[in-house]
Amino acid sequence: MTTLRTALDASSPPYQDNRAAMLARVDDLADEQAKALAGGGEKYVERHHRRGKLLARERIELLIDQDSAFLELSTLAGWGTDFPVGANLVTGIGVIEGTECMIVANDPTSRGGASNPSSLKKSARAAQIAAENHLPTVNLVESGGADLPTQKEIFIPGGGGFRNLTRASAGRRPTISLVFGNSTAGGAYIPGMSDYTVMVRGGAKVFLAGPPLVKMATGEESDDETLGGAEMHARTSGLADYLAEDEHDAIRLGRSIVRRLGHRKQGLTPPSTYADPLYDAEELLGLVPTDPKAPFDPREVIGRIVDGSDFDEFKPLYGSSLVTGWAQLHGNPIGILANAQGVLFSEEAQKAAQFIQLANQIDTPLLFLHNTTGYMVGAEYEQRGIIKHGAQMINAVSNSTVPHLSVVIGSSYGAGNYGMSGRAYDPRFMFSWVNARSAVMGAAQLAGVISIVSRASAEKKGVPFDEAADEQMRELVEAQIDAESTAYAISGMLYDDGVIDPRDTRTVLGICLSVINNLPIRGAEGYGVFRL
Template sequence: MAVLTSLLDTSSETYLSNRKVQLDAIDALNEQLELTIAGGGERYMARHRDRGKLPLRERLELLLDPDSPFLELSPLAAWGTEFTVGASELTGIGVVSGVECVIIGHDPTVRGGAMNPYSLKKTLRALEIARVNRLPVINLVESGGADLPTQADLFVPAGRIFHELTELSSMAIPTVALVFGNSTAGGAYVPGMCDYAVLVDRGAKVFLGGPPLVKMATGEDSDDESLGGADMHSRVSGLSDYFAADEHDAIRIGRDILSRINWRKLGPAPVENPAPPLHDPDEILGILPTESKIPFDPREILARVVDGSEFDEYKPLYGTSLVTGWARIHGYPVGVLANHRGVLFSEEAKKATEFILLANQTDTPLIFLQNTTGYMVGAEYEQGGIIKDGAKMINAVTNSTVPHLTINMASSFGAGNYGMSGRAYDPRLMFAWPSAKMAVMGAAQLAGVMSIVGRASAESQGKEFDTDADAKRTAAIEAQINDESHAFFITARLYDDGIIDPRDTRTVLGMSLSAVHSTTVAGRRGFGVFRM
């Protein structure tokens, strides 16, 4: 396999300028991640500890295998909204007793761990990742239930949580609930519907209605322990499978459960002892241009991501705005589709279609590295069949059954987002780099289109066109789209699974590939490779 060479000049002004912009973007990301980790803040964290309870991230650390990695998902959910960044919840993929699991944990320092519309989206996405990748689920439960002022956005869709838990069980994908505190109302069904329920003595409170509600509904006087304590559920109701003396004991039991599920991955194992890239991943920061409209060669990125910097390029002289080829990442074979100069022409669409079909023939996972402004427009290209060629590519992406992993490196605009396996096309996992943008088109282009449409509308009605008003409107629209295409805005709404430091791309892809190999890796059968 050919080894990628690098033409990068790390002493050039361009490299140093690019690097500074990316470091600033990473600093902004880390600032928000610190807010997520802080949860409800020092006051509520101290109150939580004073109650003899462990913070969520300490529970997680004790649960995970020592020194094992954790791939956190959607850490900036709810950014820029009225809710705390992180959406009062932690989700991710980690290793427990040697088993890769999806872990979902409530943060009780944020409004008692109450679920808001963004934490609901975060939970459902985590459960979806568990289902499609065949990953056991561990719930770290301590939540007061729904955030009642937003119940109109929660009640109906929240029922999907219980649907997902029971479907996972029907697929023989184990689900575990470690209950440390409140698990009330609808939340009581989480331990109720998991395969294994572990309740902490004098901590867990699992009931459909607490003492005040019971008093109002029936006139009965009751207390937390007799109504929903761990001892009662372990001795009387039978809801609890394991009675834990304290939080450490519950985590020990949870690890024991995972050690006994006889779990085996269904996908092929990676090659052992993969060679690291020949070029320093830290240099990726100097490759990315300061402006998303400036193209860059994705081979420079691949040289710092794939094993041994080895890349077998497919059709290198055809459809050159899209780089395609075969490589390995942490020992896993992959096919790569990476945008080069942004625009997808008919040649790129046909090349991608063939390549995706070949990957399915050989059961090879696909990595999509997005930096696209979309499919080419104009009379020449419309007449040349850009719509039908783009449709072939989108068809191939849609019907491909090998795992897709997608990273938005710089920009993901228009239907190019679809053709490059954006969120709507169900990549197993999708991440973005801190300076990446995503929208129907670039802010300046969108604002300009609106201006042209407005001018044409005025002319068709015989009205005078207000140039000053148009300039103000254009500036306002451009500012709006710039805000709405920002990586933080996109990830806050869970249109990806998180923003990552570009230097961590190889690690994140390796962990993701390991996770997707928990289930069978198989391409679509029933049609061959269509020569385009």
């Protein structure tokens, strides 16, 4: 039998403690995400509405198919920086006229929708996802352009956004711009380089230079409509392909354009019916111990996200701190690698390398569930070849060509993050649970290493070691690393695609697997040299 059995006791005190702690984190996540959803704040939202304009997420809601899901990405971009949470931009995947599309919407209530360094990273990540998964892109444009105080950080790399638009068109991934307001200076090239452009009469303003700059540069007196109004572009310049009467009309036109694209999926069509997991996703809240060092069985997670809780485990008796096996998720076949006891030994690394090769042999996507402290260290393990075996796993991950999905459900430290297809290894999508932590190592371990090195240095120099200063240093370093390794901090730097409630894991992964199937899945036909 391959149906997973659960050993979870939802009535036990440890479970209840874990659940309470996770719920507190979920509530806190809602508070942090609310900062992005609030845009520029009540004052600017009200002013925007008074002008008869829709908010970015209101536009998206009208654009996508009724009652369909919108998978918002990088919601916490910019968290922990001086820039607004959300980076003045909304990105995500939605279904328009039955077609999955990447949607990128400026939030004009937050600093006029200006682009800052976090906005740049967020839009670049959206473009990467669209390219890798062959998605049309719909831009909902209303932005004042670049955040001028940070121009030195965005001017040069910002040109990549226009390059991405032209490459998308060349790759037969249509791009559509619905222009609701300002699209100025470099931003004018967004509608200029899109395949289809819709402009709202009396609202859209698209020009390389506004009236004040034109006056300064040439002495010419002009106005917004003459320079770059929607009607001028529809009648005179030809930049506007469609002239919308208002925002609702622009959205209607956008949906009509997508409907006529004839976009078809080229990958697997999963069965329309499949079994739900046998176990309640609500129970995911109580699985993770409050102590991050305490292990938990990832099979309990797997049993609550895969179809029918059916999991065909591979090598169950070998390398037991890494669980590997086959399952289906929303009807899609998938291979799963999940950390069990945190540490990766030689056996786990070799097992993973073989399993990844097998998945590539049968063109099956891989799901990595992270909860690892990294590869085992120590004289015994070095002598047994942990470096070679870890390199085999990383080789397999690096050269695997089937799509990877990564979810950090606990910790993801050191080279274990690499071996489990962390951000540097370009998984198609990567998410973090609210309790997740990622860093080069745990905060206490990192502070301890610095302390040991400092102590050895003092002994070598023959000077007394300052114990009080060392204790203070350790406290400061631990606090710093703790703050830098949280799910919010990682997501704020765009090192994942979003922080999620554990209960949403199956739904999020189901959407991602559907998106992946816009292209055929092809496994690797060769690998680099494995050091044996």
